[in-house]
Amino acid sequence: MVKQVQIEPLVIPLHSPLKTARGTISERCGFRIAVSDDTLTGWGVAMPLPGWSESLSACRTALGIESAESYTGPMTAIPIYHAKADKKRANPAAAFGVELALADLAARQAAIPLATYLNESVPLDTIPVNATIGGGESESRLEEVQTAVDAGFSAIKLKIGMQSMQTDIETIERIQHQFGNKLSIRIDANGSFSFDQATEFLEALPAHSVEYIEQPLPADDIEAHSKLRQTGVPIAVDESLSVTSPQSIIEAGAADVLVCKPMAIGGVDAMIDLSTTARANDIDLVMTTTFDGVIGRLGAVHLASALRVNTACGFATAEYLDESLELDPTRIINGEIPVPSGPGLTDTDIDTLST
Numbered sequence: 001m002v003k004q005v006q007i008e009p010l011v012i013p014l015h016s017p018l019k020t021a022r023g024t025i026s027e028r029c030g031f032r033i034a035v036s037d038d039t040l041t042g043w044g045v046a047m048p049l050p051g052w053s054e055s056l057s058a059c060r061t062a063l064g065i066e067s068a069e070s071y072t073g074p075m076t077a078i079p080i081y082h083a084k085a086d087k088k089r090a091n092p093a094a095a096f097g098v099e100l101a102l103a104d105l106a107a108r109q110a111a112i113p114l115a116t117y118l119n120e121s122v123p124l125d126t127i128p129v130n131a132t133i134g135g136g137e138s139e140s141r142l143e144e145v146q147t148a149v150d151a152g153f154s155a156i157k158l159k160i161g162m163q164s165m166q167t168d169i170e171t172i173e174r175i176q177h178q179f180g181n182k183l184s185i186r187i188d189a190n191g192s193f194s195f196d197q198a199t200e201f202l203e204a205l206p207a208h209s210v211e212y213i214e215q216p217l218p219a220d221d222i223e224a225h226s227k228l229r230q231t232g233v234p235i236a237v238d239e240s241l242s243v244t245s246p247q248s249i250i251e252a253g254a255a256d257v258l259v260c261k262p263m264a265i266g267g268v269d270a271m272i273d274l275s276t277t278a279r280a281n282d283i284d285l286v287m288t289t290t291f292d293g294v295i296g297r298l299g300a301v302h303l304a305s306a307l308r309v310n311t312a313c314g315f316a317t318a319e320y321l322d323e324s325l326e327l328d329p330t331r332i333i334n335g336e337i338p339v340p341s342g343p344g345l346t347d348t349d350i351d352t353l354s355t
Contacts, residue, residue, distance in 0.1 A: 002105065005078060006034045007063055008070040010045060012293045013322040025049075028291050028321070029056055030093065031063060035075065035101045042105025043350045044299065046097030047292040052242050052264040053093040062087075062094035088266045089245070093290075095267035100299040103268055108344035114299070115339055118272070118306035126336040127304045130155040130186065130312040135162030138171045145175055145183070152334030155184040155312035157214070161192035165201055176209050184312065188214040191239055195224045202231040212236045212257050219243045225254040236286065241265070246274050250281050257284045259314070262303055263292055275307045288314030294323055294353045297330045298345040305339040327352055 010032040017026045030047030048059040062080040065071045075081055080094045088095035107117035115123035131148035133141050133156050141158065148156055158175070160168040168187075175185060187210050193201065198216040212234035217224050219239035229235050236257035237249060242264060249255050258278055262271040278285055287304045289296055297315060304313055315337055318328055329346040330337050340346040346353075 001037055002035050002075045002102070003038060004036050004072065005075050005101075006036070006070070006072045007031050007065055007078075010047070010293070012047075014291075014320055015322055018291070018320055025291065028293065030059065030292075031065075031097065032295070033063075033097045033101045035105050037105065037109065040105060040108045041350075042101045042103070042108060043295050043345060044097040044099070044101030044104065045292055045295040046093045047263065047290065047296060048093040049264070049290040052261065052290050054091045058091060059094045062091040063098075085266065085270070088270065092264050092266045092270070095270070096263040096296075096299070099268040100295075104299075104344045111343045113339065113341055114302040114344050115305035118268075118302065119308075122308075123302075123305040124308055124310060124339060125305075126338050127301055127315065128155065128310065128312040128336050129153070129316050129332055130157045130184075130314060131316060131335075132156070132314070133158045135159035137163070138167060138174065141171055142174060142178070145179065148335075149179060149183060151332075152336075154182065154335050155186065155211070157186045157188050157314070159190070160187045160201075161189045165197070165204070169201070169204055172209055173206055176206065184211045185209065186211050186214060186236075188238075189216045191215050191218045193217055195221075195228065198228055199231060202228070202233045205233065214257075214259060215239050222249060222252045222254045225249075226252050229253070229256065238288075247277065250277065250283060255283060257286055259286045259288060261288055261290050262300055263290055263296060268299070268303065271303055272307065275309075284311060285309050286311050286313055289317060291317050291320060293321060294318070294328055294330065295345065295350065298340070301330055301337055301339055302345065323353070329353075 012028045017024045028047050033044040035042045046059050048054050048056050064078050107114040131153040133144045193216045214236040215238045220243050234256035236259050237255045238259035265271050287309050289300050329340045329348050
């Protein structure tokens with residue numbers, strides 16, 4: 001039983017500004033959530049990222065702290081706690097933070113890892129992770145790939161669309177030639193292609209050279225993504241999940257892979273439901289985050305474990321954030337993150353990780 005909830009602001013600077021398709025990020029702002037019984041505490045974070053989730057002010061409203069910087073009191077006063085699915089979909093960061101904290105507390109009360117609490121039927125012990133390779137010149141990208149392979153990564157996500165189409169294709173060919181079958185290549189266009197450009201690019205790729213192309217077209221062009229699947233190259237969507245529902249994408253036949261951020265989908269329960277629906281429709285899942293810090297990253301790792309997401313996930317984000325990494329329970333070892341085996345999210349003191 002939850003006796004008390006404490007919500008307080010959380011700001012995590014980035015080591016350097018990060019350019020994304022939605023703008024430049026220099027820090028991550030949100031709220032740390034602690035729910036307690038008489039002896040134990042469960043943890044969550046709500047780190048909204050406009051364009052992917054609600055705004056910071058909307059998140060504050062959903063958490064019931066509009067008129068104060070922080071909150072301490074009963075769970076019943078938290079609006080998102082009582083919200084139905086559509087409200088949680090509109091405020092996914094707040095929903096994720098509260099649901100994660102409650103699930104963490106329940107797992108700690110049961111003295112089992114969070115992944116086991118979410119799915120008792122043999123969650124994964126490790127989660128494979130992909131390395132992200134930037135969109136620079138070919139030589140620099142090949143050096144980045146070599147560094148990733150030397151660190152034990154078996155999957156990379158290569159950013160494309162910043163160089164000429166021919167340069168990107170030649171880079172993929174060189175990576176494939178140099179590293180062969182020991183490396184899975186994913187490519188990410190961040191919605192930069194038109195339909196004709198994407199078709200030309202995919203038809204020019206060497207056969208079976210990439211695992212999939214992520215977000216080749218603008219996020220709202222769902223029908224065109226469906227048509228693009230006829231090229232035979234698997235299509236993954238990421239940004240599209242921020243402008244339309246996963247169910248609409250599935251019904252349109254627009255994707256072979258869903259790249260899911262639990263904190264942008266609508267929370268822990270929504271992510272579990274989506275996993276069931278996707279697999280019923282033969283759609284693969286890849287999980288990633290919105291640069292939420294160690295608590296959010298831990299939550300995503302446990303969810304991936306519980307849902308048995310055994311394709312490489314986008315959890316290699318710790319290096320971007322100005323956090324203490326010495327005790328980070330999500331450290332990558334040979335291209336994988338071992339799932340913490342202690343009770344709840346981790347048996348490491350959360351206060352040493354997230355303040």
